[in-house]
Each structure stands twice: as structure tokens, then as C-alpha cells.
Amino acid sequence: MNTGRKARFIHGVIFAAALFGAMTMIAPLLWMISTSLKQPSEVFTAPPHLLPGHWMWSNYARAWNSIPFGRFYCNSVLVTLCVVAGQCLVSAMAGYAFARLNFRGRDKIFFCYLATLMVPGAVTMIPLFIIMKLLGGLWHANIYMFDNIYMGSPLGLNSYFALIVPGFFSAYGAFLLRQFFMGIPVELDEATKIDGGGHWTIFSKVTVPLSMPAVATLAIFTLLGTWRDFIWPLVIVNTNELKTLPVGLAAFQGLYSTDWALLMAASLIVMAPLIIVFFFAQRFFVEGIKLQGIKG
């Protein structure tokens, strides 16, 4: 009885602490919402106004109409879904090889992968850009789409290929999944082998299902990274028709002056799907498959 009350008290304290932390975390969102509904003249005041004086709901309509949001959304969804699916598959396969297979040079190759994380992107971007251009040269086709706009080669610059495929490959993903795969008891593999299963069976029937929390974690990281990626889509895309949301968002920021209310409204429109996806997807990695059921 006494321990029960004590446990309840401790949970109460934890809950209060968690709530307090959450309040500081939610501040930027509230601030963004409030700013997005203000008139420009109300955005910067001292002391700051917490709530808008005039509720400018029209800011959202203006933000939505001032750039082709529908088009950008469509592109962002397409690119993000492809990159998430591609990266999870490629990384899981590589992670399996590094965690479960014995082959010569395994650790060396793995460390080479890891080392790629250590070179800053600023100096590899131009070579990658040139590689995409050369790839485009492999397929001499000129594509016209979206009302006859010249797009170039489907493999080269200014293409969905260039937006999506380089995103499949990430040392981070292979590293993350390798670490999780190594935590799965080897006895499970052995049992599958005795039943006559090969590596592909172990991979697809045992390792990956047991690592769903990890795969889901990688998926959410990739989703977040790709959805917000700015610099690569910016340099690779030349037509409005292929632009993604972050590139479109930049329209509200000038060199010397920024339309803060519209920028915040547009940012919220961009963020909303991420918040929803995270809210519903978290069960896959935090409430999802528990190990103990399968272990025995």
C-alpha cells in the first residue's frame, strides 16, 4: 500500500517535470502561430505582444497564394517518400551485412562508410553536382514537361532522379541499423538456419521485423532531413515545377528584409504534416514491437 502511494507520488513528480519541460519546448510553436497571425507592424514590439491585436487569418491565404504551394507539396511528398523507402532498404541491407556476415575487409569497409560522415558537405557538393551533370550526359534525351518547359535529361541536373537517388545512401543509416542488428540475439538466426532459411530469409523474416523500432527511427530521421533539405534541391533544380517546399519557403526572405508573418504562416503549413506524421508514427518505434515475446 505504502509503496503504491510512493510510486504514485514519484510518477506525479515526473509528470510535473515533463509538463514543465514541455512548456518550454512548445514556446516556438506558439510564438510562430502568434507571429503568423499578426500584422507586420505588430511583429516587433517592445515589450512583445503575445497575442495579435488584429487576427490576420488572411496571412495564411496570402502565404498559400504567393507561391505555388500545391506543386511544391506534391514534389516534397514524392521526393520524401522515395528517399525514405530507398534509404531504409539500402541501409538495412548494408547494416545486415556489417552486423551479421563474416567477410574479409568487413570492418575496413564499415569504417570507410563511417569516415564519409566526417567530410563536410560544403566541399563535396560541387563534385556531386558535376557527377549528376555527367550522368545526365549518359542519356541524351531532352525532356519537356509542364507546359513544354525544357527539363534536360531525366538522369541529370534538374530532374527527380537527382533530387531523390543521392538521398538513398547514407552512412548514418547503415551505422544506425548495424548497431541495432548487433543487439538482436544471434540464436534467432541459428534457429532460422536450422529450418533451412538463407540470409535473405533471416534478414526479411527475423532481423528487420525485430528491428522495426530502429527502422522506424531511421525512417523518421530521413523523413525529417529530406523534408527540410534546402541546399541540394536549391542547386540542382532550375525550374519552379521541380522545387520542393523549403526552396519555396525562401521566397519570403529577402536579402535585407523579410516578411515575417508570411514566413511563419508558410513555415507552419510546411511543418504541419511532420507534426502529424510524428504523432501517429511514434507507436512504431516507442510502443511497437517488443522483443521479449519472440525471445523464448
Place this chain on the structure above:
Amino acid sequence: MISNTNRGKSFLGISSDGWAAMLFLLPSLTGFLAFIFLPITASLALAFCKWDVISGLEGIHWIGLKNFRQILGFIFDRQTGELLANDPLFWKYLYNTLFLMCGIPFGIAGSLIIALMLNSRIPMTRVLRTVYYLPSICVPVAVFLLWRWLLNNRYGVINYMLGFAGITGPDWLGTITWAKPAIIIASFWMGVGGGGMILYLAGLQGIPRELYEAADIDGAGRWQKFRMITWPLLTPTTFFIFITSVIGGFQGGFEAAYMMTGGGPAGSTMTISYYIYQYAFTWFRMGYASALSWILFIIIFVVTVINWKYGGRRVHYF
């Protein structure tokens, strides 16, 4: 750790594991070669060249080790008897980068604490998890602008609160002393509920319930359970977070400094990554930027190998 039972079968001198590995690595390796190793090799070659980018590929000139000598070299000044670095800014920004990395242990500890809180049986965990993750979802420009206002020495909320405690808050972003701590605080807040927390939450799912039940039977307290079960079984996760945070830390600081201080005051929040970016895209010296990147690479590589050797030993797998 790894099963050795399947070593027997082999074909063309390559074990069956070897063949399987080739197939499993094929998609990954192909892409890595084309989109990652090749650009990285190109940047390595550029580190020995002079290239202003503007004049295109014809403008690349081989200059050997000159970039490296310029970055790492020292000159002895006969008149004053001082040893002067050729590129004093490199050393200064390296120091700044290391200073900003001091936030990493706090970030990891914070992530773990939040993950433990949100993993215990308290109400509304789903909403709370989403809320803690919010700063990572937010568009960076919005978050950093908010922090600039919070930290403003005249109108900022933080100094306003400190005023209640009788403390005259410093000019956070305007003085050399306080600009770095201010950026560490802002980055801590942004990252603490992000990737690290998620990884810990995922890691906590992997710990079998029976272990805790067994500990309960033995009459272990909360702290003992944490010390003996949770922490050891989370070591792979901690190891992963630590390695990637250190790698990220060496390359980081660009976004926060770019938006909050522009690298100032007096370059006190400039990091190596910011410096590389400036050399590459503001000052048209891609060769120098590449050499800087490769020096940074070597530093990160050595640190990671040390982490791996000494940290890897403490990692417990099932």
C-alpha cells in the same frame, strides 16, 4: 559475437557469407561509390589545388601541399621572438568549435532523462513526446530568430527573468564571453528532445521487461535498476549517439552562428564549418576550403578511432 558456424561452404574461394555480403552490399556500395566516395575523392584532390570555382574546371591548378602549409604552418618572427601561425583564424575557430562541443555531454544526458521520463507510466506520453520533438521539427530560421529575441539584452525575456532574481543579465549575443554559452544553450534546447531522445526511446523498448521484474523480486530500487539494467543495456545507443554527436559537433555550429550572430562578435562564434563555407562560397577559394575540410576530417577520424577503441569496449550487447 558473430556466428562462425556457416563458414564451411565456399565457392571460388569466397565463403557463402562473402557472397551473401556482396549481394547485400551491392546497392549500397554502388550508390556510395557514385554519390559519396567519388565526390569525396574529388574534394581530396582539390585540397592540393587552387580553384576559384568561377572559371570552371579549366581553372583548377595543382599547387601541391601549399594549402596545408598555409593552414598549419607557423612563422618565427625574429623581431618579437613570437611564433606566428600562418592562418591564426584556423586555430581560433578550431578552439571555438571545441568549445561549442562542450554542450554535447549535457545534450546526451538531457536526452536520456527526457526519454526515461517519457518512458515511465505517466499520462499523455504521446502528446508529450511530440511536444519535446517540436524544436527539431521547427523551421530553423524561426527558431533562431526566436532565440535572438529571447536573448536580446534589452527586450529579451531571459534577461527580464534574470532581473527578477536581481541579476543584470549579460549582453548574450554581443560579447565575446557570452556569445558561445548563448549558442550552446540555444542548441541544447533545440537538440535535447530530438534525435537522441528518439534513439533512447527506441533503445528502451529493446530492454526485456523480465529483467526489471527479476530485479523487483530481488528488491532493487529505482537507481539500482537504472545502474544495473537500463544504463548497461543502453550502451550501444549511447555509443551511437556519442559517436555521431562528436562527428556532427566538429562539423556543426554553422546554422546557429549564421542566423544568430553571423559569426561575431569578433569571430567568437565562428566555427570551422562556417570558415570552410566562407572560403568555398564567399571568397572563391575551393582548394583552400577542401584542404581545411580534410584537416578537419583527420581530426574527426582520429577522435572517432579513439572513441571506438575505448568506448567500444564498454558497449554491452545481448
Place this chain on the structure above:
Amino acid sequence: MRAGRCLAIILAYILTGCDIRPVGTDTEGRVVLRSIAWSATPKDVDMERELVRDFEKLHPNIRVQFEIIEQAYDTKLLTSLAADNAPDVFWVNAQTVRSYINRKALMDLKPLAKRDDLSVDDYYPVAITPFVVDEGLYAVPYSACAVGIFFNKDMFAREQIQEPCNNWTWDQFIEAARKLTKRLDDDPRIEQWGFVLPGDTMLSFPIIYSNGGQIFDPRNPDRLLLTQPLTLEGWNRLFDLVFKEKVAPLRGEGGDQDVRRGFQLGRIAMMISGWWDVIDIQDYAPNLNYGIAPIPIIHQAASVAYTTGHAVWSHTPHPSESWELVKFMTARDSQIRRLQKRIAAPSLKSVGRDPRFHANDRDKTLFEAMEVAQAVYGLNCPIMMDEITQARDRVLQEIDTTAQAFGRAEKNFQSRTRDD
């Protein structure tokens, strides 16, 4: 629905890949030009697009793929130049243009300008100088803007100070700044500042020029003159505002963003700025009662000009069409349209000097400042700016004296640019 559309787009995209035509034309045989620009304020975007549409109406054989790159413009441009895939027409500013000219990335427009009777004499000399090298013309300025002292009229009235006149002096400026700097009785910190040092280093240059100093040798912009006595004295006058006169905060207000907000909120009475802040104030502080005065005279009237021009890529497959676009976008009519919508200040003397286009005294002051303004440019201008900014900050943080800091800046600049 949407997913279906996306799928259809991809399929169409892959399947139609057999249509081979010369690169750079569309299916109707029109020439496709690519053009990129940044925007000073978000309002530019609509105006520039409108101008491009009008250009296309005028030239039915040309189609322009026009992009505004607000952030990371340099990254985008450099990447495409490296891969020999640059836009046909792009914006350059005075500070960086010499780097592009020196590396032969820009086409010489002089022959085409001569053919079409476009004279460089029509432009403010300060606007055209950075773009002219060895008789060649490498970009045409569409906008140039000088800077002045923005002052809060209400604060001047409250302190019963006479508003600055057209030839006010440095002493009058300091006098006003002293009166405008106020302390609150119960707060040891200063409540209101007379002036603030600009965040953007280039905005400090007018004071140095006014003092008779120089930043670089106008005959050879790659030679710095930072350690000349008059230059150092000019910097010291600025630093004295912080240390001796105590009429300006010690970098307390952070970057330009905060300088501007401080001015708009009535905490700062005077700041140095240009056309872009006129636009920002319209939006964020529409009720602010402010004026613009020339830079106070120490020895001579001075200002500094921010200039942006249109340049043509030297490898463009369509030089004459690109020139048509440049000509249209920088033409007198386009400049007047921008000015009337209050988007950008003109680079043509005939527009800037025409009283019809002086909508108010503030515009007039800024346009008149163009007559005394100097241009900031040079092959290594970005590195020069970096060194000067660092030197300025070292003095303000009391690490170095002015002479030490700027002596070091000049030495660093030389060692960093020795190979060029």
C-alpha cells in the same frame, strides 16, 4: 488523387524522353533563357516576375526561366559555374563583380551596347565604375542606392533639437546624439541611444570618406589604405561615439536586424542605412515619423553606394537574346516602374535627378547622396570586408587599438590574397 498525379508525372517524365532538339529551345522552337536573381525584400519578387512577363510579350521568340534565389545565391551560382551550366543572365553586385570579371565568367557587353547606342555616361559614375574594366562593360546596373542618416523626428522634437539640415557637420551630429542619449533614473542602463554603429561594415565607410580617408586606392582597388592617418582617424571618430561620447551602444544590439528594430521601436534616434530600410519601415513601423539626412560632414560630403547589375554568362549559347533581356530589365522604363512601386532606387542619373521622381524629402536625400557616394569593389572585396569587420570588432571588444587592428587587417589581407 495527388499520388496518382505524381505517378502520371513521373511516367510522362520518363516516357517522353525521346524528343531530341537543340539544347536551350522549347518545343515551339523558342529560345529558352535562364535567369537568376536574389531579392532585397520579398516585394521584389512580384515586380521582377511582372517585368519578365512583359519582356516575353515583347519578344515572342524568347522564353525566360526566371528564378529568384533568396538564400545561398552565391552557392547556387558558383555550383552552376563550376559545372559549366550557369544561367544565361544573372545578378551581380559591385562588391563581387570584379572576381567574376577577372575569371572571365562574364561576357563583355560593350560591343552590343555600342550597337544599340547605350551609353555608360547615362549612369551615375559610382554605379557603373565597378562594372567597367579596361574599356569593357561587364554588367549593367539596374539599381544603385546611397546611404544616409535615418533619424527619428519625434525624438528630435521631444528633445527640442533642430532637425539636421543638408550640410550638417560632425559636431552638430555629436551634439544631437548626446542630447538624444538618455538614462532612466531607476535603471543604471541607458534607456535610449543617440546613435548605433551599423552591423554591416560597409555602412561605416561614409564616415571614413567624410573624414578624407580611404579604404582602398580608387585607382587600384586591390591596394588597401587602411592604415593611412585620415582613415584611422575616421574609424576613431566612430569608436569614440561608443567609448568617449557614450552615445552609441557597444555592439549591444547585435546585427543589423537588431539595429533596425531598435530604430523602429524608438530606442535609437539615428542610424546609417539605405533604401531597403525605407521599405522595411513601411511594413514594420508604418507610423514611425522619421527623416533622412545626409552623412554629417567632417571634411567633405560622402556616402557609399550599393549597386546591383545584370550580367551575361560568357559561355551563354544565346548572347544576343541575353543582351535583350539585360537591356529590358535595366531600361529606364523598368527602373521607373520599380521606383514608382518603391522597390528599388534608380541607377540612371536622368531618373535620380528628375524632381518628378522625388516622392518625398527622404527619397531626395538618398538620391542626392548618390552624387557624392563612392563604390566599394575590388578583386578580393569579400576578403577585405571580412578583415575590416574583424578589425572593427577587435577594437570594439577592446582587444586591440585601432592602429594595431587595422594594421593587422591589412597584413592579413595581403597574405590571404598574395596568390591572386
